[in-house]
Amino acid sequence: MAQIQYYFSMLSPFAYLAGPRFAEVAAKHGAEVVYKPFDIMALFPRTGGAPLGQRHPSRIDYRNVDLPRQAKKAGLPLNLKPMFWPTNAAPSSYAIIAAAKAGGGNVGGLIQTLLRNCWAEEKDIAEDAVIKAALEENGFDASLADSGLLVGAETYAANLEEAVGAGVFGSPFWITAEGEKFWGQDRLEDLDLHLSGKL
Numbered sequence: 001m002a003q004i005q006y007y008f009s010m011l012s013p014f015a016y017l018a019g020p021r022f023a024e025v026a027a028k029h030g031a032e033v034v035y036k037p038f039d040i041m042a043l044f045p046r047t048g049g050a051p052l053g054q055r056h057p058s059r060i061d062y063r064n065v066d067l068p069r070q071a072k073k074a075g076l077p078l079n080l081k082p083m084f085w086p087t088n089a090a091p092s093s094y095a096i097i098a099a100a101k102a103g104g105g106n107v108g109g110l111i112q113t114l115l116r117n118c119w120a121e122e123k124d125i126a127e128d129a130v131i132k133a134a135l136e137e138n139g140f141d142a143s144l145a146d147s148g149l150l151v152g153a154e155t156y157a158a159n160l161e162e163a164v165g166a167g168v169f170g171s172p173f174w175i176t177a178e179g180e181k182f183w184g185q186d187r188l189e190d191l192d193l194h195l196s197g198k199l
Contacts, residue, residue, distance in 0.1 A: 002031040002195055005175040007163050008111070009040035010089040010096075010125060012171035013067055016115035017074045018185035022172070023108045025188055029195040035100050035107055037093035038159040040171055041086075047169035070185065077120040084124035090156060091145070092125040095135060097155045098148020105139030113137055 004026065008015040026033050044050055052060065064080060071078035092114045100107045113134040117123035123130045132142035166175055174182045174191055182191045193199035 002029050003034065003177045004031050004191075005034050005036060005166070007036045007038055007159070007166075007168045007171065007173040007175070009043075009171040010037055010092045010111075010114060010118075011040055011086050012115075013078065013119055014070075014170075014185045015172045016112070016119045017067075017070050017076060017078075018172045018188060019108070019112035019115060020076070021074065021185070021188050022174075022191075023112075025192045025195070026108075028192070031195065033108065035096060035111065036159040036162065037089070037096050037111075037156065038163045038168075038171075039089065039093075039156065042160055043163060043169070046164050049169055074185075076116075079120060079122065082118055083122045084126070085118055087118070087124055088126040090126075090153070091128070092131055092134075093156050094148055094152025095131045095145045097152040098144040099135060099138075099140045101148070101151065102140065102144055105135075107138075110134055110138040110140065 006022070025031075041051060052063070067080055068078060096107065096111055096114075099105060099110055114125045114131070117130055117134065118125050125131065125134075128145060131145045135142045135144055163173075167181060168175075170183050172183075172185060174187075176191075176194065180194055182188075182194070190199055
């Protein structure tokens, strides 16, 4: 069975755009996915990146054109400037970590629900009620939002260190068991081809 380490940020519009297609690729290959949400704002200065507001205007302008194009290609609604972004990504990340540990529900679906909440539905994914509703929608006990705080915080910090050590510098980022790396929602086809033995 293929295993994929999936590093992602809950602030990433590209993780949102990747969600459904990545789920299809993983299911196609029967891959075990290890979900690793991390703090991208802490990652950037350690790996040569910069938060959106600190990027050159040309890069920001291109992002503002390209994101809607990519959303259209993916068939997903997208608000380029969500009301609640950036927000505190930690609470939703902790809930995802707790849900993955608890099992019994759809972790990929939980991630996509929360990303959709942010990027298409004008909800603040740092809010307890939003997180609990997403947990329940995807087959998890809503109380994980409360009970998973300690383990979530420890794992969230560990995921950042693992990401830096593994050469991760953005979101979404996938690493296969063989150490092959794929960055960005536009590299999902390459991940698929690799898992098929064609790349």
